[in-house]
Amino acid sequence: MNTLAVQTPYTVPTAMMEALQITLLVLVAAGATAVVLIRAGVRQVLMLSIYGVLLAVLFLAFQAPDVTLSELVVGAVVLPVILLLTLAKVRKREQ
Amino acid sequence: MDQLLALVVVVPLLVAAAVTACGLLFRSRRRILDVVAILTAAAVAVMLFVIMIRTARGDQVYWFAGFRPAHGVSVGIDFEVQPLSAGLACLAAVLVTAAMTFSWRYFDRVATYYHALMLTFLAGITGFCLTGDLFDLFVWFELMGVSAYALTAYRPEERGPIQGALNFAITNSIGAYLSLSGIALIYGRTGALNMAQIGVAVAKHPADRLVVVAFVLVIAGLLIKSAIVPFHFWLPDAHAVAPTPVCVLFSGVMVELGLYGIARVYWSVFGQALGNRAAISHVFLGLGLLTTVTGALFCFRERHIKRMLAFSTISHAGMFLIGIALLTPLGLAGAAVYVIGHGLVKAALFLCTGIVLHRLGSVNESWLHGRGRPLRVTGVVFTLAGLGLADLPPFATFLGKGWIEASAGLWLVPVLIVCSAVVGGAVLRVAGGVFYGLGDRPSEDPQMAREAAEETSETTGGKDRTPLTMIVPPAILVVAAIVVGLIGPLGPAVQAAAVRFEDQAGYNTTVLSGAHVSHPVALFAAGPTSVTAADVLTGLGSVAGALILAWLALYWRRLPLLRAHRPNASIAAAARRFQSGVVNDYVTWIVIGLAGLGGIFAAIIGLPQSPALGSSPGNVVGC
């Protein structure tokens, strides 16, 4: 059932798709590591935002455009924004 | 199709939304919100009771949006309701009703969100109990969890609640994500989310590594929620600081829900496939024993009353797990009745502690010594509840515990009796010291004093008398615990329900083909449930032990043998070491526990090679 019977406008050769997925998976693994290893602060939040974008692209390569869209808005925009707001509050008092 | 099954989840959700929407209108008329919320919870309790009675004749299945399974494949979400699941949800609804009645005069300023959060919490519990779908289970588990985190931090002006809520939320979120990983893993093999369908699919082959790992991961979140050692560290931090009415729900049902989830997942999904019942039974018995003993030791040492009750909950969670882990109908039935009895009694204890906090402004046992004398009714209710916790006949706790012991065989019974006595002794020591001024005034342990001083009153004003809305709920709960224990035909009915709960083949048939199973197959013979003289003697023995321990704890300084002895010192050092309050430590313990549990499971189940792809021996890492 895995063989492609129908050609669609979105059909990508399997080998190319696989290469794309492997590349993205490596990037995501590296991104996750970077997010964890960067210590707290604005830089970590920016890295999280990049990680969100990487995940979103990976999900696109996994044929999940719906999840891509959500991850893009949540992981790359909303979460970083509320994290930055929290950091702003915390740092202001530190001064 | 019984529409009540959907309504018990949907109605509290709708009322929660409505209460929030109308928050502006009722800001100055809080009583309207109180009444609506209490009535909703009570209505849910009644509906669940009706469902429980109806399901006594046969399981009920409800397919949401009307998608029934075809050819053994389900495309929708179902509720599969048995008397035990409906009964547990009903207990939760009763406790929510009691807690909200208690809150009538308890909080000074109850924001509208309090009611909304309590109702979503109840809806989460109900959905969790009734669902027959693994991912749906996760959704309601999370709703329950998120509501619980918010309720724990309900008094953010203090330090304790915020720190407790953080530890609670972080550990339990990790648990939930591990559970979800397990669900995804088993989905990748079976392509199903319906529990019965997964059960049928995995039972076709002997269990392999994927099934074992999925099982361990799925129960990981549930073990954390049910505070089984070494996953329990978050619990005292959270239970000790949450508002008292919320503690009632945490100790009374939330911990038990985790255990229910383990039992449900075992008997509906993994049981047949895993096989090897004796070994699995022993693993969980070991966990249960460890939890019971640890909880009891820490409980007895504690002088912060809410923390002490929290540790007693851990100890009891271990006993429930033992009842479940016996894998017999009698053990499960005993655990079920014990959960009900314990839930009612423990709720009453927390509510009485709430009254003490309201009237006297402290939960520090040392400081309170003798100051509770004016609270006569509260003292009586607290003492009765304490005796109930020590399994005094005819409390429901005595009945449930008795069945677990009857099923357990001789070597477990002494441990269970001793732990019951220790926990009951700690509670009775508080009762004697605080409400009757018995014994010597205890010396202040500085660390305890600091912990207890954190707890400030949750109320202001009106402290010279106890409002009826505060004392009536605990009194009713204690009476209910006795009444449940006196119901004659309870034994056979609960055991029949337990037999059905453990009948995986029957469950599968009911869900996937809609047939009624009239004669479930008991894997173990049903045991006798009648109360014998020996049972009563055992129950009285544990009460006597509790009384002796309480007396010793109150008067130990007068005894020549014990005078120079400081029994608390070593436990206190251990407590500081383990119960550090640092969430990083707790997560480390979770990882250690899971790695250990995983290793044990990998070892005891001699697995054949998986027939799946991508599984050449080279890929097997570190097994």
Add this chain to the structure above:
Amino acid sequence: MQVFPFVVVAWILGVGLYGVVTSRHLVHQIVCLIVVQSSTYVLLLGVGYVTGGVAPYFFDVPNHTPAVDPVVQACALTDVVVEAAVTAMLLSFAIQAYKRFGTLDPQELAELKG
């Protein structure tokens, strides 16, 4: 390629847990929790992938084109919402903790609490 995505899943989970355990700052810890959760998305979408399948949308492709599993995608969507909700709540706790304790180090929080 058969197992590589799942190796990445396990790696993300391990790294995220490492971050949670070693973190000395609550905001950092919460971000690490987000990483832990992100391993579940990759796992969910990974188990539902079908080689050569299209996305489960039939707006402009014929109805029975082989497609990847849509169920895990629905589950992943739910999961994303849960992530946003839990993170928002945890951050509000962190702000409140900072106000009460003046620090965000879990170790110091525990000591200050007594």
Add this chain to the structure above:
Amino acid sequence: MTPRQRRWIFLIAGAGLVAFYLWGLSGLPGFGNYPGPYGFAILRVAVAQTNATGVVSAINFDYRGFDTVGEEFILFVAAAGVATVLRRLRGERERPAVDEAAGRDVPATSSAVRMVALLFTGPVVLAGWWLASHAQTTPSGGFQGGILLATAFILIYLSGEFLVFKRLSPADLTDVVEAVGAGGFVVIGLSAVAMGLAYLKNFLPLGQVPGAVSSSGTIALISFFVGIEVAAAFILIVAELLDQTLLIRQGG
């Protein structure tokens, strides 16, 4: 445990856990070999049964709509929880406007950022609206649409118009909108019950053209309410956090 001990203990135990996890993962059928049957069964029947061409939305709002009820309420509780935890306590007051002028509260924004943000607001609102109303056709739905709408409000904030932001989303009103969104979803499900059908049964007639907005019965309606709920919840969360940056403790 000291941080050092903790790290070493974790490295050992964590390696064990990850190895155990990998051991289980290696038992999967392998990437790209999803075995079914759930997804394939739905793919076979979904378009015919619901007239929706976006099968993920059909699952979210129809087949597994009950999950989505829970999911919406998780978000609802999160917003309520954030509001509860961050509510103004005794002894806290809003920082006087003078400080704002000094640029200490609202981070200073360059005029370029403000321009770009303002320019983006319109399209984002439109895109959010479109997504929320086209759940059944394309990769979209109430959740993505709602969250994009919320993003529009964040953009307004970025453009430096915090006061506009506050005027657009007074907390009480947002609360009501959020509750209406979550409650609306529940009520749609209950209407089916009132008709004697199962909860959340798609009771509206399906349209003629697969993929048109009104073609899939209740799916569009549910998606709309979910969109409202999600947008309001996120606006509420962001507004509460923003509010915090303006709060100081009395005398502090």
